[in-house]
Amino acid sequence: MAQSVGSRTPRASGRLRWAGPLALLALTGCAKEGISPTAQDVHQLYTVIMILALPVFIGVEALLIWCIVRYRKRGGDDSPAPVQSVGGNRSLAVFFAIPAVIVAILFPFGEQTLMNVQAAVTPLVKIHVEGFQWEWTFLYENEGIFVSGKTATSTTPEEPAQMYLPVDEAVQIDLTSRDVIHSFFVPDLLFKRDAIPGRDTSFTFTPTTLGVFHAQCAEFCGLWHSHMTFDVHVVSSADYQAWILQERKAFASVTCAPNGTQLALVAHNISWNQNCLAVPAHTPFTVQITNEDAGIQHNFSIYDSFFEKQQFFTSPRLTGVASETLNVDGLPPGHYYFQCDVHGPAMSGAFVVGSGGSGGG
Amino acid sequence: MAVTHAPTAEAVPEPRSGLMSWLTTTDHKRIGILYLINSFAFFVIAGIFALLMRTELARPGTQVFAPHAYNQLFTLHGTLMIFLVIFPLLAGFGNYFVPLQIGALDMAFPRINALSFWLLPVGGLTILSGFLVPGGAAAAGWTGYPPLSEQLGTGQDLWIAGLILVGTASILGGINFIVTILRMRAPGMTMMRMPIFTWSILATSLLVVLAAPVLTAGLLMVFSDRQLGTVFFDPSRGGVALLWQNLFWFFGHPEVYMLILGAWGVVTEIIAVFSGKPIFSYRGVVLAFLLITALSFSVWAHHMFATGAVELPFFSITTELISIPTGVLFFIWLATMWRGKLRFEPPMLFALGFIAMFLIGGIDGVWAASPAMDFAIHDTYWVVAHLHYVLFGGTLFGVMAAMYYWFPKMTGRMLGRRLGIWQFWVQIIGFNLTFFPMHILGLRGMPRRVADYPPDLGWSFLNLLSSIGAFVIAASMIIFFTNIFLTLRKPRTAADDPWGANTLEWATTSPPPVHNFDSLPPIHSDRPVFDLRTQHEGGGS
Numbered sequence: 001m002a003q004s005v006g007s008r009t010p011r012a013s014g015r016l017r018w019a020g021p022l023a024l025l026a027l028t029g030c031a032k033e034g035i036s037p038t039a040q041d042v043h044q045l046y047t048v049i050m051i052l053a054l055p056v057f058i059g060v061e062a063l064l065i066w067c068i069v070r071y072r073k074r075g076g077d078d079s080p081a082p083v084q085s086v087g088g089n090r091s092l093a094v095f096f097a098i099p100a101v102i103v104a105i106l107f108p109f110g111e112q113t114l115m116n117v118q119a120a121v122t123p124l125v126k127i128h129v130e131g132f133q134w135e136w137t138f139l140y141e142n143e144g145i146f147v148s149g150k151t152a153t154s155t156t157p158e159e160p161a162q163m164y165l166p167v168d169e170a171v172q173i174d175l176t177s178r179d180v181i182h183s184f185f186v187p188d189l190l191f192k193r194d195a196i197p198g199r200d201t202s203f204t205f206t207p208t209t210l211g212v213f214h215a216q217c218a219e220f221c222g223l224w225h226s227h228m229t230f231d232v233h234v235v236s237s238a239d240y241q242a243w244i245l246q247e248r249k250a251f252a253s254v255t256c257a258p259n260g261t262q263l264a265l266v267a268h269n270i271s272w273n274q275n276c277l278a279v280p281a282h283t284p285f286t287v288q289i290t291n292e293d294a295g296i297q298h299n300f301s302i303y304d305s306f307f308e309k310q311q312f313f314t315s316p317r318l319t320g321v322a323s324e325t326l327n328v329d330g331l332p333p334g335h336y337y338f339q340c341d342v343h344g345p346a347m348s349g350a351f352v353v354g355s356g357g358s359g360g361g
Numbered sequence: 362m363a364v365t366h367a368p369t370a371e372a373v374p375e376p377r378s379g380l381m382s383w384l385t386t387t388d389h390k391r392i393g394i395l396y397l398i399n400s401f402a403f404f405v406i407a408g409i410f411a412l413l414m415r416t417e418l419a420r421p422g423t424q425v426f427a428p429h430a431y432n433q434l435f436t437l438h439g440t441l442m443i444f445l446v447i448f449p450l451l452a453g454f455g456n457y458f459v460p461l462q463i464g465a466l467d468m469a470f471p472r473i474n475a476l477s478f479w480l481l482p483v484g485g486l487t488i489l490s491g492f493l494v495p496g497g498a499a500a501a502g503w504t505g506y507p508p509l510s511e512q513l514g515t516g517q518d519l520w521i522a523g524l525i526l527v528g529t530a531s532i533l534g535g536i537n538f539i540v541t542i543l544r545m546r547a548p549g550m551t552m553m554r555m556p557i558f559t560w561s562i563l564a565t566s567l568l569v570v571l572a573a574p575v576l577t578a579g580l581l582m583v584f585s586d587r588q589l590g591t592v593f594f595d596p597s598r599g600g601v602a603l604l605w606q607n608l609f610w611f612f613g614h615p616e617v618y619m620l621i622l623g624a625w626g627v628v629t630e631i632i633a634v635f636s637g638k639p640i641f642s643y644r645g646v647v648l649a650f651l652l653i654t655a656l657s658f659s660v661w662a663h664h665m666f667a668t669g670a671v672e673l674p675f676f677s678i679t680t681e682l683i684s685i686p687t688g689v690l691f692f693i694w695l696a697t698m699w700r701g702k703l704r705f706e707p708p709m710l711f712a713l714g715f716i717a718m719f720l721i722g723g724i725d726g727v728w729a730a731s732p733a734m735d736f737a738i739h740d741t742y743w744v745v746a747h748l749h750y751v752l753f754g755g756t757l758f759g760v761m762a763a764m765y766y767w768f769p770k771m772t773g774r775m776l777g778r779r780l781g782i783w784q785f786w787v788q789i790i791g792f793n794l795t796f797f798p799m800h801i802l803g804l805r806g807m808p809r810r811v812a813d814y815p816p817d818l819g820w821s822f823l824n825l826l827s828s829i830g831a832f833v834i835a836a837s838m839i840i841f842f843t844n845i846f847l848t849l850r851k852p853r854t855a856a857d858d859p860w861g862a863n864t865l866e867w868a869t870t871s872p873p874p875v876h877n878f879d880s881l882p883p884i885h886s887d888r889p890v891f892d893l894r895t896q897h898e899g900g901g902s
Binding site (some may be wrong): 006030031032041042046049052053056058060061063064067068071073081082084085086087091092094095096098099100102103106109110111113116117131136179180183185187188190191192193194196197198199201203214216217218219220221222223224225226227229270318342 | 428502509600639698702705804822
C-alpha cells in the first residue's frame with residue numbers, strides 16, 4: 001500500500017495542483033461588480049491583477065509539476081548523481097528582473113485606480129456617520145434628520161440603521177466613532193474606511209445602481225461586532241425626497257407636555273424608555289437616571305438640537321447597573337434635545353420646555 | 362576565531378535522564394526539544410480553538426458559542442498560534458540545529474537559552490489563565506487594538522503580561538542566536554559557508570532584536586493606560602488610538618517574516634538534498650533574505666490603508682518591492698530541482714507542498730498591496746485566507762518538512778514514511794478545503810472576526826465547506842501525532858546521515874552526543890558532509 005501510494009505521488013500531485021488555477025480563474029467572477037463608477041474601477045483593478053497574477057501562478061506551478069514529473073528519481077536508476085551545477089550572476093539577475101518588471105507594470109494600475117477612488121467631487125448629500133458599540137447613526141447634515149440602529153431587546157428584534165441615498169448623486173460621508181475603532185464597510189461599494197475615535201475622516205462616492213445593499217462594521221469592535229450591520233438603500237430622487245419628508249414628520253410628531261419637575265429616565269439595551277421629556281419653563285427640575293445596562297456607561301445631556309451646537313446640561317458618565325438623581329437649573333421655554341453622549345442620537349429624544357411656567361399639563 | 366575542538370570533560374557531569382535533568386538542562390538540543398514539545402502542546406490547544414470557531418461558523422445563527430465566547434476563541438487562537446506555536450517551532454529547530462550546523466558546542470549563553478525557553482510556557486499559561494478570571498480571557502483580537510483593548514477585563518491584562526514574557530523570551534533568544542552565529546562557528550565555517558537554515562535564523566534574530574522591543578514597549582503603554590491612568594491611546598481622555606497601530610505593525614510586519622524565514626531556510630536545504638544538487642544560488646538566497654529583512658521594516662502601514670491616515674503610495678510600493686526578493690526564492694527553488702534527481706520522501710513532499718501553497722499566499726497578497734483594492738478586501742475573509750496560505754500553507758508545511766527531515770537526527774528514529782505520505786495528502790486537501798473558499802467569502806464581503814453572519818448573503822455554503830476542511834486538517838494532525846507516538850516506541854536505528862544530506866548536523870551521530878561532535882570534518886564549502894561523502898565515493902543511500 002505504501003509503495004503504491006508513493007509511486008502515484010507525482011501524478012496525483014499534478015492533478016491536484018491544476019485545480020488551483022481553474023479555481024483562481026473562477027475567482028474573477030466572484031468579486032463584486034460594484035454599484036458606483038469608482039467601485040467598478042476597483043473591480044477592474046481586481047481583474048488586472050488577476051491577469052498579471054494568473055500567468056505567474058500557472059507558470060510557477062507548471063514548472064514545479066514539470067520538475068516533479070521529469071526529474072523524479074526512477075526505481076532502479078543507478079546512473080551517477082546529477083550534474084552539480086549552480087547558477088551565476090546572470091541567472092540571478094534574471095530572477096530579480098522578472099518580478100521587478102511585473103511590479104513595474106502593476107504599480108501604476110493600482111495608483112491610477114487609487115486616484116479615481118480618491119478624486120474629489122462636490123457632494124449633494126452630506127452624511128455625518130457615527131459608529132458606536134454596536135450600532136450606527138447617520139446624521140443628514142443638510143436635511144436636518146438622523147437615523148440610528150436599535151440593538152435587540154427581549155421583546156423587539158434588532159433594527160439595523162437604514163441609510164437612504166439618491167441614485168446618481170454624489171454623497172459625502174464624514175466618519176467618526178464615539179468609542180472604539182469601527183469600520184464603515186459597504187461590500188458593493190468595494191470600499192471601507194475606519195471610523196476612529198478622536199479623528200474625522202471623509203470620503204465621497206456616487207451610487208448608480210438602485211437597490212438595497214448589506215453593509216456592516218469591518219473592524220472588530222467588541223461583543224456584538226457581528227451584529228453591527230446597516231443597510232444602504234439607493235433609491236430614485238423622488239423616493240429619496242419622500243423618505244426625507246417622512247422622517248422629518250416623524251421627528252416633528254414627537255412631543256409631550258410638562259408634568260411636574262421630577263423626571264425619570266431608564267436606559268435599557270442602549271435605548272431610553274422615553275423619546276420625549278417636558279418640564280415647565282424657568283423652574284429647576286430633577287432627572288432620575290437608571291442605567292440597567294451592566295458594564296455600559298450612559299449619561300444625560302441637554303442640547304439645542306442633535307447638532308450639539310449649544311450644551312445646556314451634562315452629567316458625568318454612570319456605569320450600569322446604577323441609578324442617580326440629577327439636579328438641573330431652569331431653562332427658557334423652547335424645543336430642546338436630550339441624549340446620552342456615549343451613544344449619541346441613537347439614545348436621544350425631544351426635550352420640551354413649556355412656555356406657561358406653571359406645572360400644569 | 363572559532364573555538365570548537367574536542368570536548369573537555371564537564372566539571373559537573375549533567376544528569377543523563379529523569380525529569381529533573383530536563384527541567385534544569387542547558388543543553389541546546391534538549392532545550393530545542395522542549396521548544397518543540399511546548400509549541401506542539403500549544404498547537405493542539407490553539408487548533409482546538411480553531412475547530413470550535415469553525416463549528417460555530419459552519420451554519421449561520423448562534424449554535425454553540427455566543428459572541429462573548431467566540432471572541433475569546435479567535436483572540437487566543439491567533440495569539441497562541443503566532444506567539445507560542447509558529448515562532449517557537451522555528452526557534453526550537455534553531456536551538457537544536459544552529460549550533461550543530463555551525464559546528465559549535467552549544468549556544469553562546471546556555472543559561473539565557475534555558476531562561477528564554479522557560480518564559481514561554483509561563484507566558485502562554487498566563488494568557489490562557491484569562492479563562493479563569495471573571496469576564497474571561499482577552500477578547501480584542503491578536504492585534505489588541507485600543508481603545509477596545511483598554512475597555513476589557515482582567516483577561517486583557519493577563520494577555521499583556523503573557524505577551525511581555527514571550528516577547529522578552531524572543532529578544533533574549535535573538536541575541537543568543539546572533540552571538541552564537543557570529544562568534545561560535547567552527548574553523549573553516551565562514552559566513553558564506555553557513556547552512557541556509559542558519560542564515561534564516563540569523564535574519565530572523567536580527568528582526569526580533571530590532572522589532573520585538575517595539576511591541577513590548579507598546580504593551581507596557583497599554584498596560585499603564587489601563588492600570589496607571591496614563592493616556593497614550595484613549596481618545597476620550599486625549600490619547601491617540603492610531604498610535605498603537607503604528608507601533609504594533611512596526612513590530613507586526615517584521616513579525617510575519619520572523620514567522621516564515623526559518624521555514625524558507627529549511628525548505629531551501631531540503632529541496633537541495635532531495636534533488637541531489639547544490640542550492641542553485643546560495644548567494645542569491647542570502648541576498649534575498651537580507652533584502653527582505655531590511656525591506657520588512659518599511660511596509661508596516663499596509664495594514665492600515667483603510668484608516669485613511671497613512672501615505673498610501675509609499676507603503677504600496679515598498680510592499681510590492683518585497684515581492685521581488687521573494688520571487689527570487691521561488692526561482693532558486695525551481696532551478697535547484699531542475700535536472701536533479703528528486704526523491705519524494707516525506708520531507709520533500711512537505712517542501713513541495715510548501716512551494717505550491719506559499720505561492721498562493723504570496724500572490725493573493727498582491728491584491729491587498731494595492732490600496733484601492735485593499736479598501737475592498739481589508740478586514741474580510743480574503744485576509745484570513747491570505748495569512749493562512751502564508752503561515753499554514755507556508756510555515757506549517759515547512760515545519761512538517763523539518764520534522765520529517767530532522768526527526769531521525771533528534772531521536773535516532775525515522776518517522777514512518779507511509780503515515781507521512783498519508784498525512785501530507787490529507788493535510789494539503791484539508792488545508793485547501795478550509796482556506797481557499799475564504800478568498801471568495803472575502804470578495805463577497807464577509808468581514809473577519811464575526812461570531813455570526815446573516816443567512817441570506819450567500820456565505821453559508823462556503824463557510825460549511827471551510828468548516829469541513831478544518832476537521833480534515835484535524836485528521837491530518839492526528840496522523841502526525843500517531844506517527845510520532847508509534848515511532849518513539851521503536852528502537853533507535855536511524856543512520857547518522859539517512860537522507861544523504863549536506864550540512865554539518867549530519868556529520869555526528871543520531872542523536873548527537875551532549876558535546877555534539879567527536880570530531881569535525883574539514884569545512885571547505887557550504888556542503889561539508891556532501892564533500893566528505895563524495896570523497897569516500899558512494900555512501901549516499
